[in-house]
Amino acid sequence: MIPAQFDYVRAGSVDEAVSALAEHDEDAKVLAGGQSLIPLLRLRLAYPEVVVDVGRIAEMHGIRDDGSHLVIGAMTTHAEVITNELLRRHCGLIAEATETVADPAVRHRGTFGGSLAHADPAGDLPAVALALDAEFVIAGAGGRRTVSAADFFVDYLQTAIEPAEVLVEVRVPKLGDGWGYRYEKFQRVAQAWAIVGVAAAVRRSNGSIAEARIGLTNMGSTPIRASAVESALAGTGAGEVAAACEAAAEGTSPPSDLNGKADYRQHLARVLTRRAVTAAAGY
Numbered sequence: 001m002i003p004a005q006f007d008y009v010r011a012g013s014v015d016e017a018v019s020a021l022a023e024h025d026e027d028a029k030v031l032a033g034g035q036s037l038i039p040l041l042r043l044r045l046a047y048p049e050v051v052v053d054v055g056r057i058a059e060m061h062g063i064r065d066d067g068s069h070l071v072i073g074a075m076t077t078h079a080e081v082i083t084n085e086l087l088r089r090h091c092g093l094i095a096e097a098t099e100t101v102a103d104p105a106v107r108h109r110g111t112f113g114g115s116l117a118h119a120d121p122a123g124d125l126p127a128v129a130l131a132l133d134a135e136f137v138i139a140g141a142g143g144r145r146t147v148s149a150a151d152f153f154v155d156y157l158q159t160a161i162e163p164a165e166v167l168v169e170v171r172v173p174k175l176g177d178g179w180g181y182r183y184e185k186f187q188r189v190a191q192a193w194a195i196v197g198v199a200a201a202v203r204r205s206n207g208s209i210a211e212a213r214i215g216l217t218n219m220g221s222t223p224i225r226a227s228a229v230e231s232a233l234a235g236t237g238a239g240e241v242a243a244a245c246e247a248a249a250e251g252t253s254p255p256s257d258l259n260g261k262a263d264y265r266q267h268l269a270r271v272l273t274r275r276a277v278t279a280a281a282g283y
Contacts, residue, residue, distance in 0.1 A: 003041035010053045014139045014168055017054050022141050022164040024050045030166060031055070032075060032114035035106050060113070060168055063087055069135075069171045074113025079104075081112055090174040093181035093201055097128045100183065103191045113167045116152075119159045119222070122193040124185065126153055126223040131199040131215030134172045140165040153222040178203045178210075182279040184272040185217070188259055194218050195259050196268040198248075200276035208237045209281055219252040219269055227251070229273060238283040241274060248273035 011017035021028045027049040031037055040046040054060060060075040063084045070091055072081070081087060081098045088095045101107055101115070101124055115125045116136070134149045138161055147160045154160060161167055175181065185197040197217030203210050212233040214226035228251060232244035249266035256262045 001042050001044060004044055004047050006041075006048050007050045008053065009050060010055075011057060014054075014057060014059060014166060017052050017057065017166050018139055018141060018164060020050065020052045021166065024048075026163045028052055028163070030117075032117070033077065033109045033111040035102075035110040036114065036118045036120075054166060065090075066171070069173055072112055072170045072172065074111065074117070074167045074169055076112045078107035078110050078112065078115070082107070091132065091172050093132065093175070093183060093199060094125070094128055094172065096181065097124045097183040097185075097197075097199060100124055100185050100194075100197075113170065116170065117159055117161060117167050119153055119157050120193075121156065121220060121222055122218040124183070124194060124197055124199075124217060127197060127215035127217040128183065128199040129170065129172075129215075130223045130225050131201055131213045132172050132175075133213070134170050136160070136167060137169045137171065138162075138165050139168050144168065146171070150225065156221040175201060178205060180204070180280040180282055182276040184276040184279075186268050186272060196254070196265050196272055198269065198272040198276045200273065200280045202233075202277055202280035204281055208235055209233050209241075209277075210235075212277060214248070214273060214277075216248070216252065216269055216273075219249070219254045219265060221253070224252055226269075226273065233277060238278075238281070241277055241281070241283065245270055245274040245277060 009020045029048040031051050031053045060073045078098050130149045136147045136152050181201045185194045194217045199215040201213040212230045216224040228247040232247045249269045254262045254265035
């Protein structure tokens with residue numbers, strides 16, 4: 001189909017983008033990689049008066065080291081994330097999960113920030129950001145503010161970004177020595193959305209798990225931090241992981257659809273969490 005008519009603004013800076021969005025308020029949309037917005041426009045499920053293109057804003061591209069954190073520009077493509085040596089060295093879980101996103105064509109156009117701002121609970125990156133305690137830097141008319149991953153994902157396809165704001169960058173704490181990671185994903189066919197996914201980062205000390213961070217994909221209307229299983233894993237050894245991971249589905253409310261009922265997804269969450277933690281811990 002052909003999209004409804006809209007005006008197009010190519011922003012040259014974050015301030016220009018914010019100004020254009022503020023002028024049109026809720027009747028404007030941000031265009032990043034376009035992998036989510038363009039299909040919605042073509043199907044006429046979105047009717048913006050103005051589309052604000054942020055693709056040429058240099059500040060929103062690239063990955064840099066900022067001491068204890070890595071800073072990922074919102075317009076950094078998935079392909080750039082996968083191949084970036086800094087990211088693979090300090091936050092390899094992000095690169096590993098991004099390798100499972102869609103197909104090469106989408107990964108070369110789609111952006112890291114766009115995927116997170118779209119906030120599809122079946123998307124791979126929101127659960128990873130949640131597990132890694134990422135922080136989101138958002139620009140608006142009143143300046144910039146930082147929102148934790150725990151507060152960023154509000155509801156289905158809804159985030160803490162207001163209509164006249166732009167996600168500029170994502171700050172991710174580096175994983176230090178002793179951390180392992182794994183992203184496990186179950187899908188109907190290759191390149192499809194996850195039926196369930198599990199992002200696991202595990203720190204071992206003296207032969208047992210000292211700390212675990214677990215994010216769940218497609219187990220509710222937002223990505224979910226599996227706090228019950230994180231607590232259950234603390235202090236466990238190789239022989240105790242399976243029992244601890246039985247708590248993986250606690251507090252979840254997964255959907256029932258053609259790909260699987262809610263109880264099936266809860267079963268998958270337990271199985272995939274066990275696999276992810278075992279691999280991340282090196283057991």
